[in-house]
Every structure is written in C-alpha cells, then in structure tokens.
Amino acid sequence: MHAIQQQYWAVRDYLSPVLRESKFKEHGRITPEEFVAAGDFLTYKFPVWSWEKGDASKAREFLPADKQYLVTRGVPCLRRATSLAYTDADEDAERLLSFGDAGDVASKEDEWVETHAGRQSHLDSGANPGVIDDIPDLDGGHDEDGFVGGVANMSLGADAANETPDLDDIPDMEEDLEEDDAAAAPSKPAAAATVLEASDIEVAKGNLLQVRTYDVMITYDKYYQTPRIWLLGYDENRTPLTPPQIFQDVSADHAFKTVTIEGFPHSTSLQAASVHPCKHASVMKKVIERMNAGVVEEQKAQRKAGAKDKDKKKWFSRRTSGQGKDDRVAAGAEEDDVEGMRVDFYLVVFLKFIASIVPTIEVDSTTSM
Amino acid sequence: MPVLQFASFASLVQPTFWHELTRLKLEVLRLSDDHIPVTATYSVGKTIKDRNTGQEIELGLGKSRAVRVAGGSQHAFIVGAPGIVKNFNTVEEFKDADKKALFNQFAEEMWEAMVKNNDPSVLNKFLLITFADLKKYKYHYWFAFPAFAAQPLWEIDSEWSSATTAFTNAQLSILHDKLAAQSLPYFLIRRSGSNVEIASVDEYGDFYADTPEESRAVGFIDPSPHPSTPGWPLRNLLAYLRANNPSTTRYIQVLCWRDTEIPHGGSHWKSTFGVVIGGQTQGKPNAVGWEKNPQGKLGPRLADLAPMMDPSRLADQAV
Structure with missing residues (x-):
C-alpha cells in the first residue's frame, strides 16, 4: 500500500508544473529560484549549511546541478522531545529571541517567541525515559526493550536469532591486538541507555558528552512548492537510529502524523524521516504575514525618520515586493525603502517553524550562533 | 611533566555509505574482497550551548565519516582522510581474519611513506573492515586509525x-x-x-x-x-x-x-x-588504533539498517 502511495506521489510530482510566479507572501509557497536564493542566503549566513549535488540520476532539472538540496551534518539533539511536554507553567517561560545581525538597526524585526526558555530538564531522567511505543511489528518479532537495550538486541526478530550469528557472537573477537595505550585519552564508553540523564548534563563541563546527532536535509518539493525537511539520526554510539527512536525526537503532536519515513528524493535507495509538507505553505504564509507586518512597520518608521520626500515610493515598492529577485535588487539600490520581508529569509523562518516540530534537534542554528 | 594524551577518532558512518557498499558488492565487487579506496572527513571539534541549561557541551569528536567511495567536495576546515575498506564475504572470514597482520602491514606501509618518502598525506590514513549481511541489512564493521605510539611517551x-x-x-x-x-x-x-x-x-x-x-x-x-x-x-x-x-x-x-x-x-x-x-627518535614506533565498540572493548560495531531499508518493515511504518 505504502509503495503504491509513493508511486502515486512520484507521478503527481512529475505532472505538477514548476512554480514560476513568486507567491511567497500570498501563499507561503516559493519558486525553485527563490529556494536557491534563500538557500544561498542560508549557506552564506550560517556556513554549517551547504549545498549538495545528490545522486546525478535523481537531479531535478529546475534546480542548478550543484544546488539540488541543502544539508547540515552532526546537528546535536540533547534530549528527547517527550520531556518537553507543554504545560501551563511554561507559558511564563516564553521569551523573545532576536536573530538579526548584532548591531543591525533593524534587528528588532526578527524577534521571535521562544517557548520553554530556561526550562530545566527535570523531566528527562532515567526514571522517566519518555519512550514512545514502537509501532507493533506484524511478524510479532518485536522486542519490547528494543531501543533501551542498545544495539545488541535492537529489533532482533525471534526468527532472525538462530540463522546468522548476531553481534553477541562477535564481541568475543576482542583480541589481544594492542597493549595498553597510555597516551590514548580514556574515552567514556556511552552506556546502552538511549536517554540522556539529566545528571550527565550537569557534569558535562570538561567531560566529553556523547549525544544523538542528526543529519538534516532540505529539499524543494515540487508539488507543494515548499521546502521539505529530511532527518537521518545517529545515537550516542553513532549508529543509525530506527524510526521509533527518531519519533522520540518529534513533538507528540506531529509524530506518526506529519512525520513519516520515506524515500529520500536525491538518492536511489536511502530512506529518511521527513516532515510532510502539506501544511507548510499555510503555516509559512501566516508566519510571513505576521513578520512582514512588523518589518514593514519598522521600515516605515525608519524611512520617516530619514527622508520625507520618498513617501510615494513606499506604496510603489510594496506592490512589487512579491517579486523575489527584484526585491533583492531594490534592496541594494534603496536600502531605506519599505519592501517588507525578503524571500532570502524564507529558509531561516522555515527552520524556526521546523524547530517547533522537532524541538530538541537544534536545526535552528540561527539562535546558537 | 604530565603525559600527553590524545583523544581518539570516533567513527560515524552515514547510511548512504552502506547503500553504496551494497550496490558495489552486488554489481561490481561480487565475490572479490580487494581493497576499496574510500575517503572520510573530519572537521574541527564543535561545542554547542545547551539552551536549557546554558552550559557548553562538547560534541563528540570530529567524526570520521566514510562518506563516498571516491571524490567529494572540500571545504575549509574539513579534512579528507584516505582509507581502504576490506569487505569480507562471510562472517567467519570476518571473525577469523588475521587482523593483527592486516593492521601491522597497513601501519608498515604508512611508516614507509612517512619516513622514506617524506609524504605527510598518509598521516591520517585509516583501515575499515566490514562484513555486510545484505539479506538482513546488517553491517558489521571495525575501524582502525593507526597511530604511532612513541616510546618514551610525549x-x-x-x-x-x-x-x-x-x-x-x-x-x-x-x-x-x-x-x-x-x-x-x-x-x-x-x-x-x-x-x-x-x-x-x-x-x-x-x-x-x-x-x-x-x-x-x-x-x-x-x-x-x-x-x-x-x-x-x-x-x-x-x-x-x-x-x-x-x-x-x-x-x-x-x-x-x-x-x-x-x-x-x-x-x-x-x-x-x-x-x-620527548618522543622516539630511533626505529619505528609501535602502531595502535583499533576503535573500541560501544561496550568500550576492542571489537567490531554493528549498523542495523533493517528498520530503514527492509521494505516489509518500512511498509509497517506507513499508516
């Protein structure tokens, strides 16, 4: 069934036309050109992101060959999303964040409400591991302790155990290969526990702490005409995460609903977790509208403080502000003109939005830098 | 004076590498167990600030990633490390292989290149042995990052x-x-x-x-x-x-x-x-560098990709 659905999506994707007209303020959707422009801005501003070519056979012709999708690797994920369950008490913890340039006069326009600010990780302890139940396997070979027990017994089907030697046979391979190496720094072997203990964070100063990491990819979805996010996770021992483990890092409102495991479009065989983009456009539209109003206000105020004789231009420029590319030109030519939010910012805003779906994965590098 | 200690490399293998290895094994290598050249990368060590506690947390070691079998884009502060993969056909071969000899020969070649040819490009070479259980989507692997342990110590x-x-x-x-x-x-x-x-x-x-x-x-x-x-x-x-x-x-x-x-x-x-x-000036120092597994022992690691590769398991995930 799933395979048929994926085929259907592929066909639908093939048939849908490439968006040519800029719609990012009206609908929250962007054209491939705007995706590239916003991606260029993101990689310039935050060099942890970079463009990738992907598999040549899967290249999309409406994107430049060397700018098929964006990737950032080794994104840390310190604790599980289930420990962030939202309660009334947290409302006071909201605070405004600013992600504009330091010293940028217009940086106020970039303020953003961050929830859970200053929240302690008291829920995230060994006693409350916040495990999301695995989706039951049809073959009944599901191991209840699958992701607590670490790699040794992870998802080992009952029928699989006696056919091939599993890992339990192989650790005996510990051979007398090396003498004690006095000059090797002792590395803390990460225990099999998949949940980070709160106490580990306390002692992290000066100690090497191993955390889950994610590779995050952003592709352009031709059908929904929005960016789409993909996640590949690794546990503390740097082995790939299973889907149930990845769902631990997705906020409860979205796990199993908007986040699914699907074939990564720029690889022939790779599967990754993805946030389904069907609601991206409407959410982005709302967010952009709200931010744009603030930006326009700000720019108006600035402009008034500056030259008064440019009053007419304000309206003119606002009408054309839907054109992403023209926008950038206009921005260069007349910096104090009112033009609203530029499309370059789209992906920065998009990441803020994604951060609400995967709250513990630090995809939003814009606040940590 | 305190002994100088070094933080070992920690490997991280991206799933794309296993996909590529599977393809190579089925379409190109078949039963051959020749060495395959690969490139891994590492970058400068990172720390992040925990937004909840405000503490700096160190992020593993610059991870060695076996990414691509050939080529790869180079950015500043990201270092490419050359390596070879030796893939065994059966789990018995993988277990019984004379790893000591394999490692010593590999280290010997590195030392030759370093000292006789004055070639610094081999300094971060690595060795990876694998056994791919393609039917179960399980990959046993073991990295070695040979390092010459000076006697007396630094x-x-x-x-x-x-x-x-x-x-x-x-x-x-x-x-x-x-x-x-x-x-x-x-x-x-x-x-x-x-x-x-x-x-x-x-x-x-x-x-x-x-x-x-x-x-x-x-x-x-x-x-x-x-x-x-x-x-x-x-x-x-x-x-x-x-x-x-x-x-x-x-x-x-x-x-x-x-x-x-x-x-x-x-x-x-x-x-x-x-x-x-300090350091050793006479002769070739001993080489060390097999990576420890999650249990902290010298032993291979296992990547179980069945949950992400097995079509039947994926179908179960889809609602």
Whole structure:
C-alpha cells in the first residue's frame, strides 16, 4: 500500500508544473529560484549549511546541478522531545529571541517567541525515559526493550536469532591486538541507555558528552512548492537510529502524523524521516504575514525618520515586493525603502517553524550562533 | 611533566555509505574482497550551548565519516582522510581474519611513506573492515586509525592553554584566513614580528632554514573539542616530525586549530596551544588504533539498517 502511495506521489510530482510566479507572501509557497536564493542566503549566513549535488540520476532539472538540496551534518539533539511536554507553567517561560545581525538597526524585526526558555530538564531522567511505543511489528518479532537495550538486541526478530550469528557472537573477537595505550585519552564508553540523564548534563563541563546527532536535509518539493525537511539520526554510539527512536525526537503532536519515513528524493535507495509538507505553505504564509507586518512597520518608521520626500515610493515598492529577485535588487539600490520581508529569509523562518516540530534537534542554528 | 594524551577518532558512518557498499558488492565487487579506496572527513571539534541549561557541551569528536567511495567536495576546515575498506564475504572470514597482520602491514606501509618518502598525506590514513549481511541489512564493521605510539611517551610542558598565550589576535586572524584559503590538515607556522606564515609540513627544512626555534610552531586541524586533550591526528604528526627532523624537534610548539570563524561579539578563540617534549627518535614506533565498540572493548560495531531499508518493515511504518 505504502509503495503504491509513493508511486502515486512520484507521478503527481512529475505532472505538477514548476512554480514560476513568486507567491511567497500570498501563499507561503516559493519558486525553485527563490529556494536557491534563500538557500544561498542560508549557506552564506550560517556556513554549517551547504549545498549538495545528490545522486546525478535523481537531479531535478529546475534546480542548478550543484544546488539540488541543502544539508547540515552532526546537528546535536540533547534530549528527547517527550520531556518537553507543554504545560501551563511554561507559558511564563516564553521569551523573545532576536536573530538579526548584532548591531543591525533593524534587528528588532526578527524577534521571535521562544517557548520553554530556561526550562530545566527535570523531566528527562532515567526514571522517566519518555519512550514512545514502537509501532507493533506484524511478524510479532518485536522486542519490547528494543531501543533501551542498545544495539545488541535492537529489533532482533525471534526468527532472525538462530540463522546468522548476531553481534553477541562477535564481541568475543576482542583480541589481544594492542597493549595498553597510555597516551590514548580514556574515552567514556556511552552506556546502552538511549536517554540522556539529566545528571550527565550537569557534569558535562570538561567531560566529553556523547549525544544523538542528526543529519538534516532540505529539499524543494515540487508539488507543494515548499521546502521539505529530511532527518537521518545517529545515537550516542553513532549508529543509525530506527524510526521509533527518531519519533522520540518529534513533538507528540506531529509524530506518526506529519512525520513519516520515506524515500529520500536525491538518492536511489536511502530512506529518511521527513516532515510532510502539506501544511507548510499555510503555516509559512501566516508566519510571513505576521513578520512582514512588523518589518514593514519598522521600515516605515525608519524611512520617516530619514527622508520625507520618498513617501510615494513606499506604496510603489510594496506592490512589487512579491517579486523575489527584484526585491533583492531594490534592496541594494534603496536600502531605506519599505519592501517588507525578503524571500532570502524564507529558509531561516522555515527552520524556526521546523524547530517547533522537532524541538530538541537544534536545526535552528540561527539562535546558537 | 604530565603525559600527553590524545583523544581518539570516533567513527560515524552515514547510511548512504552502506547503500553504496551494497550496490558495489552486488554489481561490481561480487565475490572479490580487494581493497576499496574510500575517503572520510573530519572537521574541527564543535561545542554547542545547551539552551536549557546554558552550559557548553562538547560534541563528540570530529567524526570520521566514510562518506563516498571516491571524490567529494572540500571545504575549509574539513579534512579528507584516505582509507581502504576490506569487505569480507562471510562472517567467519570476518571473525577469523588475521587482523593483527592486516593492521601491522597497513601501519608498515604508512611508516614507509612517512619516513622514506617524506609524504605527510598518509598521516591520517585509516583501515575499515566490514562484513555486510545484505539479506538482513546488517553491517558489521571495525575501524582502525593507526597511530604511532612513541616510546618514551610525549609529555606536555605544563598544560594546554588558549592559543592567545602564544599568538596575538591579529596573528590568529591571519592564520584563519590562510587556512581557509589553502585547507592544510597539518601546517608549519613561522612567526616574524606581527606576521605569521604557514607552509606544508613536508617543507620543514627549507621553511625553517633561517628561523630561530622559538618562532617555530606546528599546527593541525584538531577534531577534538576537549580543552585539555588534542585530537588523534597530532600523534602521527609528532611521530612524523620527530623521525624526519630528529635534531630540532625535542621541543615542539603545537597549535591545535579549532576555529572555523574569527570570533566576534563575546566569543573567544577556541584553538589551544602547548609545548610538547620527548618522543622516539630511533626505529619505528609501535602502531595502535583499533576503535573500541560501544561496550568500550576492542571489537567490531554493528549498523542495523533493517528498520530503514527492509521494505516489509518500512511498509509497517506507513499508516
């Protein structure tokens, strides 16, 4: 069934036309050109992101060959999303964040409400591991302790155990290969526990702490005409995460609903977790509208403080502000003109939005830098 | 004086590598177990700030990733490490293989290239042995990052301190720009007044011909985020310098480079500096470097990709 659905999506994707007209303020959707422009801005501003070519056979012709999708690797994920369950008490913890340039006069326009600010990780302890139940396997070979027990017994089907030697046979391979190496720094072997203990964070100063990491990819979805996010996770021992483990890092409102495991479009065989983009456009539209109003206000105020004789231009420029590319030109030519939010910012805003779906994965590098 | 300790590499294999290995195994290698050349990368050690507690948390070691079988884009501060993969056809072969001999031969070749040919490009070579259980989507693998363990051990003069104790802010900024432009995993540093110059480590003789010893220093891109432990690459770099230039390397000033950008606002230089002493001048040191598994023992690791590759399991996930 799933395979048929994926085929259907592929066909639908093939048939849908490439968006040519800029719609990012009206609908929250962007054209491939705007995706590239916003991606260029993101990689310039935050060099942890970079463009990738992907598999040549899967290249999309409406994107430049060397700018098929964006990737950032080794994104840390310190604790599980289930420990962030939202309660009334947290409302006071909201605070405004600013992600504009330091010293940028217009940086106020970039303020953003961050929830859970200053929240302690008291829920995230060994006693409350916040495990999301695995989706039951049809073959009944599901191991209840699958992701607590670490790699040794992870998802080992009952029928699989006696056919091939599993890992339990192989650790005996510990051979007398090396003498004690006095000059090797002792590395803390990460225990099999998949949940980070709160106490580990306390002692992290000066100690090497191993955390889950994610590779995050952003592709352009031709059908929904929005960016789409993909996640590949690794546990503390740097082995790939299973889907149930990845769902631990997705906020409860979205796990199993908007986040699914699907074939990564720029690889022939790779599967990754993805946030389904069907609601991206409407959410982005709302967010952009709200931010744009603030930006326009700000720019108006600035402009008034500056030259008064440019009053007419304000309206003119606002009408054309839907054109992403023209926008950038206009921005260069007349910096104090009112033009609203530029499309370059789209992906920065998009990441803020994604951060609400995967709250513990630090995809939003814009606040940590 | 304290013994100089090194933080070992930690491997991270992206699923795309296993997909590629599967394809190679089925379409190209078949039953051959020849060595396959691969490239891994590591970058400077990172720390992040925990937004909830405000503490700096170190992020593993610059991870060695076997990414692509050939090629790959190069960014500044990301170092490519050459390596070979030896894939075994059966689990018995994998278990019974003479790993000691394999490793020693590999290390021997590295030492030959380092000392006889003065070739620094082999300093971060690695070996990876694998067994791919394609039907179960399970991959057993074991990395070795050979390092030459000097006898007597290297010692550190006092302790690792901030790079600003030995270099001015201006000098570090110059270094940053030069490294960003040339991408050298290891480099020689020559201080002259307020300026600094860098060169590849195989130009030791010429570059330092007229330089007094106190103006010399060696640097490397350091994958370790730990403030008092430099990363694994330093080990072979020291062995290489000591073996090729025994008369002038009893004391070596070392700069562990960990900055991807010039600090601005309230941040500081993360690079560290120290003076190391000692090392082995006679003969080939023993090599060590098999990676430990999650249990902290010398043993292979397992990547179980069935949940992400097995079509029947994926179908169960889809609602």
